[in-house]
Amino acid sequence: MSLKEIGEFGFIKKISRGCLIRPENIVKAIGDDAAAFRSDPDQLALITTDLLVERIHFLRDAISGFDLGYKSLAVNLSDIAAMGGTAREAFVSIAIPDDCQLNYLDDIYDGIKDLAAEFDVNVLGGDTTRSKIDLIINIVVQGIVPSTELLCRDAARPSDVIYSTGFLGDSKAGLHLILNQITADAEGLTSLLKAHNRPYPHLNEGRFLARQPGVRAAIDTSDGLSSDLGHIAEESKVGARLYADKIPISPNLRDFCDRFGFDPVDYALSGGEDYTLLCTISPERAEEIANAFEKEFKRPLFAIGEITVAKQFTLIYPDGRTKPIAPTGWDHFKAKENE
Amino acid sequence: MSLKEIGEFGFIKKISRGCLIRPENIVKAIGDDAAAFRSDPDQLALITTDLLVERIHFLRDAISGFDLGYKSLAVNLSDIAAMGGTAREAFVSIAIPDDCQLNYLDDIYDGIKDLAAEFDVNVLGGDTTRSKIDLIINIVVQGIVPSTELLCRDAARPSDVIYSTGFLGDSKAGLHLILNQITADAEGLTSLLKAHNRPYPHLNEGRFLARQPGVRAAIDTSDGLSSDLGHIAEESKVGARLYADKIPISPNLRDFCDRFGFDPVDYALSGGEDYTLLCTISPERAEEIANAFEKEFKRPLFAIGEITVAKQFTLIYPDGRTKPIAPTGWDHFKAKENE
Numbered sequence: 001m002s003l004k005e006i007g008e009f010g011f012i013k014k015i016s017r018g019c020l021i022r023p024e025n026i027v028k029a030i031g032d033d034a035a036a037f038r039s040d041p042d043q044l045a046l047i048t049t050d051l052l053v054e055r056i057h058f059l060r061d062a063i064s065g066f067d068l069g070y071k072s073l074a075v076n077l078s079d080i081a082a083m084g085g086t087a088r089e090a091f092v093s094i095a096i097p098d099d100c101q102l103n104y105l106d107d108i109y110d111g112i113k114d115l116a117a118e119f120d121v122n123v124l125g126g127d128t129t130r131s132k133i134d135l136i137i138n139i140v141v142q143g144i145v146p147s148t149e150l151l152c153r154d155a156a157r158p159s160d161v162i163y164s165t166g167f168l169g170d171s172k173a174g175l176h177l178i179l180n181q182i183t184a185d186a187e188g189l190t191s192l193l194k195a196h197n198r199p200y201p202h203l204n205e206g207r208f209l210a211r212q213p214g215v216r217a218a219i220d221t222s223d224g225l226s227s228d229l230g231h232i233a234e235e236s237k238v239g240a241r242l243y244a245d246k247i248p249i250s251p252n253l254r255d256f257c258d259r260f261g262f263d264p265v266d267y268a269l270s271g272g273e274d275y276t277l278l279c280t281i282s283p284e285r286a287e288e289i290a291n292a293f294e295k296e297f298k299r300p301l302f303a304i305g306e307i308t309v310a311k312q313f314t315l316i317y318p319d320g321r322t323k324p325i326a327p328t329g330w331d332h333f334k335a336k337e338n339e
Numbered sequence: 340m341s342l343k344e345i346g347e348f349g350f351i352k353k354i355s356r357g358c359l360i361r362p363e364n365i366v367k368a369i370g371d372d373a374a375a376f377r378s379d380p381d382q383l384a385l386i387t388t389d390l391l392v393e394r395i396h397f398l399r400d401a402i403s404g405f406d407l408g409y410k411s412l413a414v415n416l417s418d419i420a421a422m423g424g425t426a427r428e429a430f431v432s433i434a435i436p437d438d439c440q441l442n443y444l445d446d447i448y449d450g451i452k453d454l455a456a457e458f459d460v461n462v463l464g465g466d467t468t469r470s471k472i473d474l475i476i477n478i479v480v481q482g483i484v485p486s487t488e489l490l491c492r493d494a495a496r497p498s499d500v501i502y503s504t505g506f507l508g509d510s511k512a513g514l515h516l517i518l519n520q521i522t523a524d525a526e527g528l529t530s531l532l533k534a535h536n537r538p539y540p541h542l543n544e545g546r547f548l549a550r551q552p553g554v555r556a557a558i559d560t561s562d563g564l565s566s567d568l569g570h571i572a573e574e575s576k577v578g579a580r581l582y583a584d585k586i587p588i589s590p591n592l593r594d595f596c597d598r599f600g601f602d603p604v605d606y607a608l609s610g611g612e613d614y615t616l617l618c619t620i621s622p623e624r625a626e627e628i629a630n631a632f633e634k635e636f637k638r639p640l641f642a643i644g645e646i647t648v649a650k651q652f653t654l655i656y657p658d659g660r661t662k663p664i665a666p667t668g669w670d671h672f673k674a675k676e677n678e
Contacts, residue, residue, distance in 0.1 A: 003435065020463070089374065142481075
């Protein structure tokens, strides 16, 4: 059996066996956005880590050092956000090829420190080494969350309303511009590029949601709406229906899709790296929490569908047509070469 | 200014600026074997991370998957050992090139889990992704240590006796065999290979030492005796004298050096990746602790020299000759291509 056959998530399942040998005090092991374990009576420690490899996750000549550093930290902060936590300490490991300029490296660390300072995160260590060809960055973030406020993927229940904390699909559009070397000749395109290169982690949104009774499951949109919601559905043993006309599409993505001939809903469903949060909220509390969110953040919490008992995943169009959704987001090993 | 000019440690100093923005409860930030921060009133959390890159740290066809996994975790456990801590949770990130076989990957995780189980460490997460060419492994280990027992690099004082918890130079000899494709045709050579490919982390030794009042500074020998003792000297603002005839050379290394014409003391001074612990102990307590160590571990704690007020680093031969020691261990960016 090859890695491509079993895929990233099959591989993760395979290697997970025998990993948890001392289960006491471990609340979440492999399989959520971050691991969670008890660090004191009222609090859980969270740890997450992301490995970014040149030519897989980024092209060095298509992203500034600052943005690369910023994004490398952002994707980790987003995982802490998805658990409802506060980010505390970061660790930056980097493997540097000989052709990488010191200026570019300085910019990477400036980008990391800029975002770290915004969220009061220390950079406490890491590792520095050489690489033969590709620049490699691995960031680890440690965070904390009150024990009673942890948000997990496996807590969704039928009838929960599904929300996104922001627009979906913008990052994929930005990636399309980069891969096809399309010049961002309008402000809207520049915004899409920025959505891809400098995603803003929804830590404040995550904390806000975690504090509200009634918010159940959460995940960040790193692999894509269909894949990430699929993780919630699988872990919670439920299904979901999404409303095509409720999926939040930014005006910029709409313009982009008009211009380049794409379907924006497909883009939102399959596009990864938006780093919004998806969450499910009990129907009794849903509207109240959405209103409070809008008051707090001056933008909507987008209701996009509901959790269902039936373990299916359906897209419903305004005219009543339905379409089964397959998880079309990112699987690193099954994915074809489209970076 | 280029990276080669400033070197790994110059680069670390440069990037360290502005990293600590919330200093409360942070006991050790960048610059020791692991970061240490307060997690509860009596205890510190430790976090360390190491990035291993194919063709820089290992050759895939020269190390088994099992040994590679084992070693990737061992180098992190060794950092926790050097802080006097107990290792608790591990996180494994891996970037996999297309030509890497699933069997080899399984072996990597078997090696990790084997060592993790021995030291009661959970594997709680990580990241899995693709790589274009090189296999990359980043492991993070979280540990704990009682607040009063933390061992740091900056605590050595003049007249402290310097000790090593094991033989030095074996790993470099193993690397020599690998790089020169010399067949291990004798048991001694096989042991040297094993010292390089499957280093045993001195976690029990570190905990033992951390509990003894009088043990001051500690570090693990990852870069090499001269470099690693240099870190203690620099951080503690002291110097050191080492006795050439007291540096612990294994019988296997002695045979190897006889056969291939090397000086074993040079090998021990410059050879990295032994992963023994170096520690300094106050002279009043030194002998007693060394005796207790030998009783506990059935092998000696090797006294190799003393800490001095003068910020120099001197090797003393049995005939009274002295030689200044330059840190000749590993600097990833200054190092010439000798992997």
